[in-house]
Amino acid sequence: MRRLGVAVVVVGTGLGGYLLWLARHRAAWTVLLTNRIPAHHVHWGERGRADPDAVLYVALGDSAALGLGASRPERGYVGIVADEIARITGRRVRVRNLSIDGATCAVVIADELHRLPRNEVPLVCTLDVGANDIWSFEPERFRDELGRICAALPTGTVVADLPSFSPLPVGRRVAAANRIVHEVVAEHGLTLAPLHAExxxxxxxxxxxxAAGDLFHPNDRGHRVWAAAFLPAVRARLAAAAGEATGEVPPPS
Structure with missing residues (x-):
């Protein structure tokens, strides 16, 4: 019994040490990623400059849309989507990235929607929001705010549901939020990106x-997974736009 007690103490001490290291590791990465936010805004500000020969892609959302967690802003999912638009259209892509770190639905309403271009219709528009709402989730408020956002978005906007928060224990709230996302997106005739499934x-x-070192934001691999959730709908949107331009009906995706 004495040996068993010693073993339990050793294991407990080792686990405690690991958890302490993990907490410090995450905290250091949180500081690192926070310090990168200004550079991400500078990058997207440059990508959003007027260019009469470019097609317009507008992205709204939170820190994931900024590309936080990726090694460089353009390696975030918005950058990957922009590259695919350029590949398909054969044209330069102007990216108006309106996203804000930490954005909730309320932040998108207050600080992003009013910056949507008024005199230029984007070829593609994407939105990810809700991950920061989950910590104080109120279903009715979430439905109301998401509905107000979707009502203001351009036709054909691709809206992601919430990602999987595995291994964080918020599965029930995420499932409830995603039921709302699916319903609201359908009500407004927008397109769903199945981010949770991916x-x-x-x-x-x-x-x-x-995940990046903070174990919350996606890293380069994670952003490629996020992009995989958006790209089928983005490709379908581009095919539809091409069909509208030529008067042809694109084949079903």
Missing amino acids: TRKGGPIIAVRN
Whole structure:
């Protein structure tokens, strides 16, 4: 029994030490990523400059849309989507990235929607929001705010549902929020990007592998997964736009 007690103490001490290291590691990464935010805004500000020969892509959302967690802003999912638009259209892409770090639905309403271009219709528009609402989730407020956002978005906007938060224990709230997202997006005739389904593939181990050091934001691999959720709908949107331009009806996606 004495040996067993010693073993338990050793294991407990080792686990405690690991948890302390993990907390410090996450805190250091949180500071690192926070310090990168201004550079991300500078990058997207430059990508949003007027260019009469470019097609317009508008992105709204939170820190994921900024590309936080990726090694460089353009390696975030918005940058990957922009690259795909350029590949398909054969044209330069002007990116108006209106996203704000930490944005909730209320922040999108107050600080992003009014910056949507009024005199130029974007070829593609995407939105990710809700991940920061989950911590103080109120279903009715979330539905109301998301509905106000979707009502203001351009036709054909691609809206993501909430990602999987594995291994964080908020699954029930995420599921409730995603039911609302699916319903509201359908009510407004917008297109859903199945972000939750993409990010839950592989379970907790893959979730950790695809996360930056703060274990919250996606890293380069994680952003590629986020992009995979958006790209089918973006490609369909581009095909529809091309069909409208030529008077042809695109084949079903």
